Amino acid sequence: MFDYFANPSRFNRAVKLVLPWLEIIAFGFLGYGLYLALLNSPADYQQGDAVRIMYIHVPAAWIALSSYLLLGICAFFFLIWRHPLAEIAASAIAPIGAGFSALTLITGSLWGKPIWGVWWVWDGRLTSMLVLFFFFIGYLALSNAFDQSERGARPAAILALIGCINLPIVKFSVDWWNTLHQPASIMRSGGIAIDSSMLSPLFTLFIAFQLFFIVIVLMRMQTVLNNRKIESHILRG
Amino acid sequence: MILIFWYYFKREFEISISQITDILSQLVFFILIMMLFPIALGPDPENLKEFGIAIIWIAAFVSLTPAYDRLFSDDYIHGFIEKSAHNAQPLGCYAAAKCFCFYLITALPLLIILPFICLMIGINISFYGEIALSLALGMFGMTLLGGIASSLVLGARRAAILGAVLILPLSLPILIFGCMSGLALSEDLSMRPHIFMLLAIDLCLVVMALPAMQAGLKNAIENA
DSSP states (O other), X not given: OTTGGGSHHHHHXXXXXXXXXXXXXXXXXXXXXXXXXXXXXXXXXXXXGGGGGHHHHHHHHHHHHHHHHHHHHHHHHHHHHOOHHHHHHHHHHHHHHHHHHHHHHHHHHHHHHHHHSSSOOOOHHHHHHHHHHHHHHHHHHHHTOSSSGGGGHHHHHHHHHHHHHHHHHHHHHHHHHHHHHSOTTSSOGGGOOOOHHHHHHHHHHHHHHHHHHHHHHHHXXXXXXXXXXXXXXXXXX | OHHHHHHHHHHHHHHHHHOHHHXXXXXXXXXXXXXXXXXXXXXXXXXXXXXXXXXXXXXHHHHHGGGGGHHHHHHHHHTHHHHHHHTTOOHHHHHHHHHHHHIIIIITHXXXXXXXXXXXXXXXXXXXXXXHHHHHHHHHHHHHHHHHHHHHSTTOTTHHHHHHHHHHHHTHHHHHHHHHHHHHHHTTOOOHHHHHHHHHHHHHHHHHHHHHHHHHHHHHHHTO
16 A cells, blocks of 8 residues: 555545545544534533533644654654655644644643633643654744745754654753652642543544544645646656 | 764864864853843842852853854855765764764853853852763753754745744754753752753754754755
8 A cells, every 4th residue: 555655646636535525424423523522521519611622622732742742753764765655644734733732831831821811830740841843843843944845854854853852852851851840739630530421522533633624634745746746747848 | 983973074164273263252142141141130149049050051162053054054155065965975063073073062062161150140169070071961962952943944044033033943842851951950959860861862853963963954056
């Protein structure tokens, strides 16, 4: 399958076939998940309705983290095998990952204000999500920093790989830094004990976000492929 | 291999020594950044003492960051990297020599003026050895990260600022363990675990940086 899709037009045909179905399933899950999360789940006894932010916040954080891993894998395939789709996939994933990590930070901030009383604390988890956001931004900045647009692909892929190796080190050291500096008084882990009535909307929305992510990535890849086709047609006259 | 390394190192060393004003301006830049803190935070000696280690680390980080841009860009523009690649010499060796020389000539001189800075912000001078050791280890890792970033941004627009954007998030672990080692000193604890962590990060970076710089340089000259 890996070799099979090395042909972009074959990939394009497959995507055309799959994409409408994926869209329907993704939006179905999204609608059902939002119904469960906003209407059909209990409010928290401590946090009230503010807990419903969690159903967006937590899946977004998962997607943001896993999309950086995916970016690193794509960069690896691009650098080692020069797989043509891997480069396009990496450039399609990066802005979406940046968007999801920004969404995580924003929803977290909105959630933090009513619950903790502040928009932001320099907690280990918040800080490492911010660093992840900057990793995405660095990738995007590097891949768009060259006058010939395809010139940035390889440096950016190298950066993504280095970032993937470094991310656990950063996460671990930031956690350590935080636990030494301030005791866990703000993040009361006992505050939210997840009940099954809250778990089912969370997982439904997680699947919905995952499908949504795949749909958007495939759409962006399709657009890039079509753009290149147009460019080559123009060049040929 | 060692001969090639030595050849590059000698060349680089002679060029850097001949530009002695660059080294001095690097030192002055370090002192100036350090000077901004008492002016911004207020001259209260107790305050400065508390933030002293952090001030030194931030000044070292910030003063080195713009310097990485010059690591490879001169040789890139003059075609020296391309010439070395045409002679089938390993670019990793060249990059290692370049980084090592940068570390000796640009980064380590900061340690010479460190005692005066310790006096100025009220850090106990008997800690000089420990602070210098942790700073030397931290700047080694920073130099490798700077080498990676500057090899990746060769030929880019606004390469200097882009390099800084790439380096700073990656260098957070070094800053964290460096500052924690200083904190351990002021609380009379052993700074050994933090020093070992810095050493471990440096060794990881050596393994990572050499192939990354090689790939970055190769890509830059292929698309020149």
